[in-house]
Amino acid sequence: MGAANITCVDSSEVMLEDAQSKLKAQSNVNYVQGDAAHTILADKQCDVVLERALIHHIPREELAACFAEALRILRPGGTLIIQDRTPEDCLLAGSQTNIRGYFFAxxxxxxxQEVERRHDNATVMSALHQAGFRVVQKRQLWETRQIHTNFAALERDLKARTGRSILHELSEAELSDLNEYIRRQLDSDYQAIVEQDRWTIWSAMR
Incomplete structure (x- = not known):
């Protein structure tokens, strides 16, 4: 985004350390331990607040408080960007690119379980307006998650459950069965797989 300064906020010290290791070449990044409803940042400090893959961890009744904190730290005219999945995003049918859809099939x-932890669009929009945001827009985004050289590479990634917390609900036997099921759905064991995730993006202006 070309930001002059970036502040990473997370309640987990481990996550902040991981971010720091990935961004060590960047000299304009600060790291703050806090949570989404209590960032401890100053009022009107930020031009943009990005909440990526965050709100599905926040109960419905706490969403407005989370967004109110973003409103507090944004300068007038600043923008809150939320990137997360709605139930509709999660339940799209599986395909050569939407591998996640095969999990649920x-x-x-x-x-x-996935639907229970996701907020629908109406809930998010209502909480944003309740928090005081005046202009809210929504769109969908297909984001390339990873390019796997072949099915074996995808299988290794699935077995590691990397960034796929929902797969921890499966036993090792079930995970092996899922991999075999996905293999049967794909066109070839040997061609590259461009895996994508569908997200909903909300942009809200202070």
Whole structure:
């Protein structure tokens, strides 16, 4: 985004250390331990606040408080950008690129858990307006998650459950079964797989 200064906020010291290791070449980044509703940042400090893959961890009744904190630290005219998945994003059918869809086709119990922790668009929009944001826009984004050289590379990634917390709900036997199911859905074991995730993006102006 070309920001002059960046502040990373997380409640987990481990996550902040991980961010610091990945951004060590950047000299314009600060790291603050806090949570989304209590960032401890100063009033009207930020031009942009980005909350990526955050709000599904926040209960519905606490969303407005989370957004109110973003409003507090934004300068007038600043923008809050939220990137997360709605139930509709999660339940799209599996395809050569939307691998996640196959999780729920094979194991409907995962779909139930995934939907329960996701907020629909109406809930997010209502909480943003309740927090005091005046202009809210929404759009969808297909983001390339990873390019796997072949199915074996995808299988290794799935077995590691990297960035896929929902797969921790499966036993090792179920995970092996899921991998075999996905293999049967794909066109070839040997061609590259461009894996994408569908997100919803909300932009809200202070």
């Amino acid at each position: 094979r194991y409907p119990k995962l779909a139930k």
